[in-house]
Amino acid sequence: MQIDLNRLTVFAAVVEAGGFTAAAERLGLAKSQVSQQVARLEAELGVALFTRSTRRVAVTEAGETLYADSMPLLGGLQDALARVSGGRLEGRLRITAGQAYSDALLGGLLAQFAALHPGLELELIASDSSLDLLAEGIDLAIRGGMLRDSSLKAVRLDSFAxxxxxxxxxxxxxxxxxxxxxxxxxxxxxxxxxxxxxxxxxxxxxxxxxxxxxxxxxxxxxxxxxxxxxxxxxxxxxxxxxxxxxxxxxxxxxxxxxxxxxxLAGTHAVWPAARYLPTKVRVLIEFLRQRLAPAPE
CATH class of the missing domain: 3.40.190.290 (D-Maltodextrin-Binding Protein; domain 2)
Structure with a gap:
């Protein structure tokens, strides 16, 4: 069986975004294209990956298994391609953070990061509301204070008084x-x-x-x-x-x-626990940790 890896990428986007419309926006494709790619993947595999209704899209058991098993492999392939191409990062990267933090610190840091990686399309969503990362198709959130959502993974970026x-x-x-x-x-x-x-x-x-x-x-x-x-x-x-x-x-x-x-309070980089962490997200997290680290005395 030969599977088009692009279809796996589209399938993963639908899982992570929670729907075809959000995945299409994230990928920069028409919704019909996303639907066609997923339908062809389902036909090739002979299983339903999603159940669809007028109100919602849900991942089937087969879809959950495929996502869990294939995403680390697909992510590893993406890492390998990035290394061969000299570390060039491409695609869309959506980040959310509080308005004040975005104004005071993050906006300037993301501008530096964008200059280092011109192949990336960065989108900053400055909001003081805790957005649903999966539903909004957000790759990374920057949040301060104590983290109360156990469905998220996080790494500490810095501390502040x-x-x-x-x-x-x-x-x-x-x-x-x-x-x-x-x-x-x-x-x-x-x-x-x-x-x-x-x-x-x-x-x-x-x-x-x-x-x-x-x-x-x-x-x-x-x-x-x-x-x-x-x-x-x-x-x-x-x-x-x-x-x-x-x-x-x-x-x-x-x-x-x-x-x-x-x-002291902390600033954390946060992402959904169920999502494979792409290279571009890991590179951004490391960039922010280095820039936000306290200067040696």
């Missing part, structure tokens, strides 16, 4: 706290993508630890909006250091309790 901040106008109303306990019950901007957006534990360099709980003056699901609310003196907020840096330097925000620290 979390800073408690407030606008000068707010401090005029509530006073500048000298101890963490003074923040208990004060108005806070709660970032709802966090597990406990109002509960924070401060650590002092002398070993003391103090837990506080704020009062939600406003709840938002975007770190960028939380920063805007903090600037407007709606409440105190906890922001990543890379987001707060310019506002602290410009006096729009003030760091609270500078002798106390909040736990």
């Amino acid at each position: 979390q800073l408690a901040v407030a606008a000068p106008a707010l401090l005029e109303r509530i006073g500048t706290p000298a101890e963490p306990a003074a923040l208990d019950g004060q108005p806070w901007v709660a970032l709802t993508v966090l597990a406990s957006p109002l509960s924070w534990t401060f650590s002092h360099r002398d070993g003391r630890r103090v837990a506080i709980r704020g009062r939600a003056a406003m709840r938002v699901n975007s770190a960028s909006v939380a920063r805007e609310c903090a600037r407007a003196a709606i409440g105190c907020a906890v922001l990543p250091d890379f987001m707060a840096r310019d506002d602290l330097a410009g006096g729009r925000l003030v760091r609270l309790l500078p002798e106390w620290e909040l736990p």
Whole structure:
């Protein structure tokens, strides 16, 4: 039996994207072409790889087996071709990250990566929502904080400090706290993508630890909006250091309790556990790890 490997690639795209329309967009093909390639593959194998209805497309048991067994082999072939061609990366690569992180760091890094690999078509989706990677056909997500979705694989890219901040106008109303306990019950901007957006534990360099709980003056699901609310003196907020840096330097925000620290947070590269990790994704992850690694002292 001779199988066209291009059909396997199309089949994998449908599995990963969760449907023919999304796979067609990802591959840059017409939906009819994708359907034809999958139908021919099914005819050659003599099995149904998908069940189709007007509402959804589901992978059959045979389809799951084919995907699991063939993707490492197909990926290895793609790796071999990339090595023979001098490491040239081609195709489309879709990445998602939060708006603030994209603006502050990731956008510039992806521009450098694109210059190194002109054969790639990069697409950055800046969104503070946790998008469904499979449904949206996204190859890689960059997410901060604790990861709660066990269906995803992740690797840590870097760490960043979390800073408690407030606008000068707010401090005029509530006073500048000298101890963490003074923040208990004060108005806070709660970032709802966090597990406990109002509960924070401060650590002092002398070993003391103090837990506080704020009062939600406003709840938002975007770190960028939380920063805007903090600037407007709606409440105190906890922001990543890379987001707060310019506002602290410009006096729009003030760091609270500078002798106390909040736990470090991490930035992770995330992808679906069921998906074979293509060479282009692995190369991007390694590029980001190198660029985001702290400079030697």
